Amino acid sequence: MFDKEKEMTEMKNYAIIGFGCAGYHAAKAIRKNDPDGRIVVYSDTADPPFNPMLSTYYASDALPLEGTFPFGSMEEIVKDFQLELHSETEAVHVDAAKKEIELADGTRKRFDSILVATGASAVVPASLTENAGRFFLMRTLKDAQNLRNHIEKENVKSAVVIGASMAGIKTAEIFYRKGIPTTLIDGASGLFPLAAYPDVAAMMQAKLNDLKIAQIYNAQVAAIRSNTVELSDGRTLEADCICLCIGVHANIQLVANTKAVEGTEIKIGKGIIVNEQMQTNVPGIFAAGDCCEGKNLQTGETSVIGLWANAGAQGECAGKNMAGKEAVYYGNILHNITHFMDMDFISLGDISLPGEHRRFTGKDFLVEVCMDAGRLNSINIFGQYRISGILKSHLTKRLLHGESTLTPAQRGMLLAEGLPAELINLLGDKES
Amino acid sequence: MSYMFILDKRKCVGCSACAVACMDQNDIDVTAGDRPFRQCFTLESGPDPEDKMTFMSLACMHCEDAPCIQSCPSGCLKKDPETGFTIYDNTNCIGCHSCAMACPFAAPTYNKEGKMEKCDGCLTRVKHGLEPACVRVCPFGALQLVEKEEYENTLRKKAAELIAYSSLKD
Numbered sequence: 001m002f003d004k005e006k007e008m009t010e011m012k013n014y015a016i017i018g019f020g021c022a023g024y025h026a027a028k029a030i031r032k033n034d035p036d037g038r039i040v041v042y043s044d045t046a047d048p049p050f051n052p053m054l055s056t057y058y059a060s061d062a063l064p065l066e067g068t069f070p071f072g073s074m075e076e077i078v079k080d081f082q083l084e085l086h087s088e089t090e091a092v093h094v095d096a097a098k099k100e101i102e103l104a105d106g107t108r109k110r111f112d113s114i115l116v117a118t119g120a121s122a123v124v125p126a127s128l129t130e131n132a133g134r135f136f137l138m139r140t141l142k143d144a145q146n147l148r149n150h151i152e153k154e155n156v157k158s159a160v161v162i163g164a165s166m167a168g169i170k171t172a173e174i175f176y177r178k179g180i181p182t183t184l185i186d187g188a189s190g191l192f193p194l195a196a197y198p199d200v201a202a203m204m205q206a207k208l209n210d211l212k213i214a215q216i217y218n219a220q221v222a223a224i225r226s227n228t229v230e231l232s233d234g235r236t237l238e239a240d241c242i243c244l245c246i247g248v249h250a251n252i253q254l255v256a257n258t259k260a261v262e263g264t265e266i267k268i269g270k271g272i273i274v275n276e277q278m279q280t281n282v283p284g285i286f287a288a289g290d291c292c293e294g295k296n297l298q299t300g301e302t303s304v305i306g307l308w309a310n311a312g313a314q315g316e317c318a319g320k321n322m323a324g325k326e327a328v329y330y331g332n333i334l335h336n337i338t339h340f341m342d343m344d345f346i347s348l349g350d351i352s353l354p355g356e357h358r359r360f361t362g363k364d365f366l367v368e369v370c371m372d373a374g375r376l377n378s379i380n381i382f383g384q385y386r387i388s389g390i391l392k393s394h395l396t397k398r399l400l401h402g403e404s405t406l407t408p409a410q411r412g413m414l415l416a417e418g419l420p421a422e423l424i425n426l427l428g429d430k431e432s
Numbered sequence: 433m434s435y436m437f438i439l440d441k442r443k444c445v446g447c448s449a450c451a452v453a454c455m456d457q458n459d460i461d462v463t464a465g466d467r468p469f470r471q472c473f474t475l476e477s478g479p480d481p482e483d484k485m486t487f488m489s490l491a492c493m494h495c496e497d498a499p500c501i502q503s504c505p506s507g508c509l510k511k512d513p514e515t516g517f518t519i520y521d522n523t524n525c526i527g528c529h530s531c532a533m534a535c536p537f538a539a540p541t542y543n544k545e546g547k548m549e550k551c552d553g554c555l556t557r558v559k560h561g562l563e564p565a566c567v568r569v570c571p572f573g574a575l576q577l578v579e580k581e582e583y584e585n586t587l588r589k590k591a592a593e594l595i596a597y598s599s600l601k602d
Contacts, residue, residue: 025502053505057526063506067524070507309503309534337533344529385529386538393536408475412488413538416473 012037014322015101015111017091017254018118019043020050021308022289022315024071026115029319029327031081037323039083040111042101046087047141048074052119053308055144056170059151060177068141094255096266096282113284113322116272117315118251120290120306124244133226135162135242138171147174147243156180156240160229162221163245164191169340171243172213176341183214183237185229187246190217195336195347197357197368200380204345211341250291250304255280269293271304276328278318286322288314295331297399298350298377305332330400335392337385346388348395349378358426362418369426376427387417394427434516434580435553437567438587439489443574446487448472450566450575454491457554457565467541469551470566489575491566492539492551494518503534508548516580517553553577 014030016023019041030039048069057063071077078085093102094116100108122139136150137143150156151174159175161168164186175182186193190201191208205215220232224244229237250271266280267273272287274294279286288294289311293302310332320327337346355372365384370377376395381388390410397404406414406424414424454460454468462468470491477484498518501509506524509531511517527546532538540550554564558577562568567577578587 051505053528054526063524063526067506070505070524072507308505309499309530312502335533337529339528346533385532388529388533389535390538392533408486409488409490409537412473412475412486413471413490415475416471417538 012113012323013111014039015109015114016041017094017101017114017116018251018289018291019048020117020119020289021070021311022119022318023115023117024049024077025312025315026117026286026288026319026322027077027081027083029316030323033320033323033325039081040086040109041083042086042089042091042103044088044090045141046074048072048077050141051308052139055138055141056167056174058141059138059144059147059171060174061148068144091254094266094285096255096280096285099284113286115315115318115322116254116280116285116287116291117289117311117318118254118291120248120250120304122244123247123249125246128221128224128244130223132224133228133242135224135244138167138243138245139248147171147241150241151178154240158239159183159241159243160185160237160239161243161245162186162229163247164188164193164215164217165245165247166192166195166336166338168243168245169338171245173340175241176211176213180241181212181214183216183239184208185216185219185221185231185237187220188217191215192338192345192347195334195351195380196345197351197370197380199359200345200366200368200382203366204343204382207343208341248290248306250293250306252291255285255287269302271302273302274314276330277321277326278314278329279321286318288318294329296350297331297333297396298353305334307332307335333392333396333399337388339385344381344383344385346381346385347378348381348388348392349376351378351380353377358423360420360423362420365418367419367423369423371426384417387414387419390414391427433514435558435577436494436516436580436583437491437553437564438576438578438583440574440576441486441488443572444487444489445572445574446472446474447571449569449571450489453565453569454551457557458549461544464544466543469539469541469549471538489566490537490539492518492535492553493537494551494553499534499536500531500540503530505530512553512555515553515555515558517555517558518550519552519555520548520550522547522549 049071054068058068090104091101092104100110102108122137136147159182161172162185164184172182172184191204222232223230255266271293274287274292278288290306296303317327317329334350335348355370355377359368366382368380451468451470451472454470460466460468472489475486494517508525509520512519525547531540540548567575
C-alpha cells in the first residue's frame with residue numbers, strides 16, 4: 001500500500017487538450033518515454049484524430065469514414081497508449097499559474113504539464129453570418145458530412161466556392177468531378193495567393209478555364225443570402241451549393257487572456273507562441289499543431305505553419321519534453337503540395353520574400369525559383385511532384401545548416417527527371 | 433534486426449539488371465508508363481573524355497526516421513518492426529503526393545489508380561530468408577542488403593579505411 005501511494009505521488013500527470021495529429025503524436029511520445037505516467041486527453045468530439053485534409057475526399061465519397069482517421073479507432077489508440085480519455089469534453093480555460101484546466105462544467109484539474117493542441121477552425125467573417133443563406137465549410141468531419149449529405153440528397157446543379165485556397169480548389173474539384181458547373185471566387189488577384197507566383201497562378205488559372213471552371217478574382221463577398229452570393233461590386237451569383245473556404249485561424253481562445261506566473265500572460269500572436277521545445281513562455285505549458293506559432297526557418301520568427309506533418313513533428317517534440325526528455329524541433333518552412341484535377345502544384349518557401357525570378361521548363365512541367373543574392377528564397381513547381389522532395393530537403397537543409405549540397409544520387413535523379421543542369425547549378429549545388 | 437541497402441559505386445556498371453528485377457518482382461507495367469521502384473542513371477562529372485562516369489541505382493532508402501511516414505495524411509506508411517523497412521498499405525491513399533514532397537530521394541511512385549507504391553525492400557522475400565530481387569540479380573555484388581548493426585560495426589569502418597588509403601595514394 002505504501003509503495004502504491006508512493007508510486008501515485010511520483011507518477012506524473014499529463015494533460016492533452018485537443019486530439020488531432022499533434023495531440024496523438026504527443027501522447028505517443030509521452031507513453032514511449034514514460035510508461036507509468038497518467039495521460040489525460042480532453043477532446044471536444046467522440047471521434048478519433050481526424051485529418052482536415054481528408055475532408056474533401058470524404059465529402060466526395062472517395063474515402064470511407066474509417067479512412068479519415070489515419071491512426072485508427074479511438075479504442076485502439078486509448079488501449080495502445082493507456083490514455084484516460086474524456087471525449088466530448090470541452091476545456092474552457094487554462095490557468096497557467098496553477099497549471100490547472102477548467103472544464104465547461106466548472107471543474108478544475110491540476111497537471112504537471114499541459115499540451116494545448118486545439119488545432120484551427122475555418123474562418124467565417126461575422127458579416128457573412130448575418131441573415132445568411134446556407135453555406136458549407138470544409139474543415140471538420142462534420143463539415144464534410146454536411147456537404148456530402150447535401151450533394152447526395154439535393155439535386156445540386158451549380159456551385160460557388162469562395163476562396164481560391166488549397167481547400168477551395170479541392171472543394172471545387174468535388175463539383176468538377178460530378179460535372180456540376182462551378183465558380184471559384186477570391187478577393188486576391190489569383191489562384192493560391194499565398195503560395196503561387198502571379199505568372200504561375202495565371203498559367204494554372206488558364207488550365208482551370210480550359211476545364212470550364214469559372215473564376216472571379218479581386219472580388220469581395222459582401223453577403224450570402226438564400227442561394228445567392230453578393231459581391232461588393234454589386235454582382236450576384238446564384239448557386240445550389242455555396243462553400244466558404246477562405247482560410248483558418250488558430251484556436252487560441254483557451255489560453256487567451258490567461259494570467260500566468262507573476263502576472264505574465266501566455267504569449268499569443270496569430271497562434272500560441274512556442275520555443276524550439278514547443279513550450280510556451282510559461283514552464284510546463286506546451287502547444288503544438290495548428291494552434292501554435294513555431295519557428296519559421298526562413299524568417300527566424302515564429303509563425304503558424306499549419307501542415308499535417310508539421311503538427312506531428314511538433315506534437316512528438318512536445319510529448320518528449322513533457323516526459324522529461326530533451327527534444328528540439330528546429331522549425332519548418334512554408335510548403336504545400338496540391339494535387340487537383342490531375343495537376344500538381346508545389347510551393348516551397350515564402351513567396352513574399354524578394355528576389356530575382358528564373359523560370360525553367362521541361363517536358364510537361366515548369367520550375368520557377370526566386371533567388372536573392374545567391375540565396376534561394378522560394379520555389380514553385382507545376383506538373384512535377386517527383387522532384388519536390390529533393391528540392392524541399394535541399395532548401396530546408398540550407399536554412400538549417402547554412403549550406404547544403406545535393407548528393408550524387410539526388411543530382412542524378414533531378415537530371416533523370418529532366419531538370420536542366422543550369423537550374424541545378426543555380427541552386428548553388430556543388431557535387432559532394 | 434534492421435536492414436539497409438548499400439551500393440558500392442566502384443562495382444556498379446549501370447547494367448540496370450536491378451531495375452528489371454524490380455519490374456519483374458513487383459509486376460511493374462512499364463508499357464503503361466509505370467516505373468520500377470528502383471531507378472538507374474548515369475552521372476558524368478564533365479564533358480571531357482577523362483571526366484568520370486558514375487552509375488547509380490536508387491530506390492527507397494528506408495530512412496530510420498522516414499519523413500514520408502509522418503507526412504502521409506492517411507496513415508498509409510509505417511515501419512516494419514522486424515526489418516526496419518518502410519512499408520505501406522495504400523488502401524486509403526488519396527494520391528496527394530505528400531509523401532513525394534517529403535522524400536529526399538524521390539522514391540514514391542503512383543500507379544494507374546493514383547495510389548502510392550514504393551520499394552518495400554521485398555519484405556516477403558526477406559522474411560522468407562531470400563535476398564531482395566534487385567540484390568539477387570546484381571551481377572557484380574554492387575547492391576547489397578546488410579544488417580544495420582553489421583554495417584555500423586564493420587563495413588562503415590572498412591569504407592573509411594578505403595577512403596583514407598585512397599587519399600594517401602593520391
